[in-house]
Amino acid sequence: MSQSTQLYRRLLNYVRPYKKAFVAALFCMIIAGTLEPAMAKLLQLMIDEGFTANASAKVFWYPAAIVGVYFMRGVLSFLTDYAMAWVANKVLLDLRNEMFAKLIRQPTPFFDNRPAGLLMSKVAYDVQGVLDASTNAVNTLIGDAIKVIALFGFLLYLNWQLTLIAFVLVPPVALAVRAFSGRLRRMTRGSQESMGLINHVLEEAIGAHKLVKVFGGQVYESSRFLRATQQLRGFNMKGTVAAAAQGPIVQTLAAIGIGSIIAAALWQGQKGGLTVGEFNAFIVAIAQLVPAMKRLTDVNAPLQRGLASAESVFELIDADTESDTGTRELGQARGDVRFEQVRFRYPGAARDALDGIDLAIRPGEMVALVGQSGSGKTTIANLLPRFYPVSGGRILLDDIPVEDVRLESLRANIALVSQEVVLFNDSVANNIAYGAMSGATRAEIEAAAKAANAYEFIMQMPNGFDTEIGERGTKLSGGQRQRLAIARALLKNAPLLILDEATSALDTESERAVQAALDALMSGRTTLVIAHRLSTIERADRIVVMDRGHIAETGTHAELLARDGLYANLWRMQFRQDDDTNGAT
Structure with a gap:
């Protein structure tokens, strides 16, 4: 034929x-x-x-x-x-x-x-x-x-x-x-x-x-x-x-x-x-x-x-859809995450983006990932929701390999707030109550907005929560977009939270408002924070310093400064940059 x-x-x-x-x-x-x-x-x-x-x-x-x-x-x-x-x-x-x-x-x-x-x-x-x-x-x-x-x-x-x-x-x-x-x-x-x-x-x-x-x-x-x-x-x-x-x-x-x-x-x-x-x-x-x-x-x-x-x-x-080999339902996760000898290489890359990562995150703990660009921070965050399959090793959530958990069940336990906020050309309410949360009541949406310090500026908009925000939220400022993303994560109420440089592109005033919203969001959740601005993660329970796909250092902010290693060098470099910027202004 x-x-x-x-x-x-x-x-x-x-x-x-x-x-x-x-x-x-x-x-x-x-x-x-x-x-x-x-x-x-x-x-x-x-x-x-x-x-x-x-x-x-x-x-x-x-x-x-x-x-x-x-x-x-x-x-x-x-x-x-x-x-x-x-x-x-x-x-x-x-x-x-x-x-x-x-x-x-x-x-x-x-x-x-x-x-x-x-x-x-x-x-x-x-x-x-x-x-x-x-x-x-x-x-x-x-x-x-x-x-x-x-x-x-x-x-x-x-x-x-x-x-x-x-x-x-x-x-x-x-x-x-x-x-x-x-x-x-x-x-x-x-x-x-x-x-x-x-x-x-x-x-x-x-x-x-x-x-x-x-x-x-x-x-x-x-x-x-x-x-x-x-x-x-x-x-x-x-x-x-x-x-x-x-x-x-x-x-x-x-x-x-x-x-x-x-x-x-x-x-x-x-x-x-x-x-x-x-x-x-x-x-x-x-x-x-x-x-x-x-x-x-x-x-x-x-x-x-x-x-x-x-x-x-x-x-x-005919293209193959996302593979879902998982068969187990997770329910409400405790938030116990472990990376065991995890390796990953992007297709066509010359070397592994991650090579033998061992990392344990306890329920409710805030762990920050820092390091130079290309060190593997974002890759770790992408592997947890199974955006990519690991090349070696395994990732466990509540002692269950994530490959054994159905994708829908796994991702229902994860909320994401990133630097580049994704908003849709829809109303404020529909952007907060997006996807599986579309059945949320107006009271629940407003409560999430208040917790995210977004309620006040939303009510100042022409139609309040029913205001159309334009393509990718072009009618909003950077800080306002971030707070809507945080409100969306709050409404989801997931036990695992990934923050990918959520405040790095904001001015000081917006950063304060967003940071206050993030504090409310992180409370009681297992949180993985990716940050370039080290000042935002000083209060992290643990800071993991990444270097070329490996974990170079681990400790609190004070411990790492006292160790005077890679993290201390990064801190001093950023401190000098901030001084130079303040001096120039």
Whole structure:
């Protein structure tokens, strides 16, 4: 079975739930197709019977019959188009929803290796192209195929000798269509990849528009966008050449055949073997046949584009979702965390990001991870919720290996507050009561906001908790965004808390408000803090100093300063930087 056939059969599976509407459309196509020869036959009877001296009055019914045939074709065409469009949009809806559902269940490495613009292009554009293969092309393939069969049948009935000449066209037309199919598919794949690249460049340029302006990156970004659009243009033009060349070649072959048929018909007419009405009917049928055949040959281009889009769509649908080998339900965890000889290496990396980490965190303990960039702090935080699988060793939560716990149960016990707060273009209330917490009452949401020192500024907003905060919370300050994230973590009330540099990008006043909210959040929870600003973790129960994937030192703030090791050096460096900054101001 060819790849195209497999793709088509799979696409038709999405049509199956709407088979009643699809069958109704096919029925209308069949009836409309069988009406095609009626026009030629009525014209033959009208000419042969009406243009004689003794013509009867019934010939005046032929024009009325022709009008009736056209009316019926119009009604059937409307019903066909409506039913097929209904099916097409249902298929589009199902595919997009399935793609999105699959996308949000992909593991974290999946997103690390693919630009967001490419994934957006698949869901937004590639799936639209599938309609050309699943429904729109079917409309042409079946509808015009029925017309061609009906008209060929009529031509055989009318004059089989002339019709045999038309059959000579079929092999060369088929060869021409096949020759262009592969190139059209390849060019479409290239166009889809280029569109993904364009989306990627657009997303980066829009998201970083302030940085682009400040650092004068307009020319650079324009050149990136130009390269991407030129690449897309190249693929589109090559595809256009293939699609445009196919039509004239097929039409030239058809013209040769039609010319041969007309010459043979004239020869038969001179011999008395063909009446004027039959000749006109034959020419009318041929005139109806040629456009139908042309549409059948032209459908190859959108069909190949559609099949290429289907390949892209099914690549995402078939991607493996996040592996969940866990079978145990955790319930409410105590918060006892242990890392035992944990190793981890990112795909394609030259060395381990973590190498033999042994770390125990007691329930309710606040442990801070510090170290230079690339030392492995964030990697440790990413392994606990199983964003990545460990390369070696194991992580235990309440003496249970995290791999044995169902992902949903594991992550239900973890709350996360990071430096780059993720907020949605929704109301304040919906951003606090997000996901599994969407059933929270307004009183519970307000209580979380008060505990996070966010209630006052929320109530000053135009619609309070119902205020829309804009994309990524652009209508809020950095400190306000952080406090909403803390309110969300408070509402979740998880026993494990991960703070990833939650105050590093804030001014002093905002940091005080956020730190007070964090103190409320950390109370009674096992907390893992990643921090660059060492002043924020002085009160940690334990500080773990990371260095190139290893634990270099462990102790309290005072103990580590007294040891005068790596932590003390980091502290002195930051202290000097703060003095220099204060002196400069």
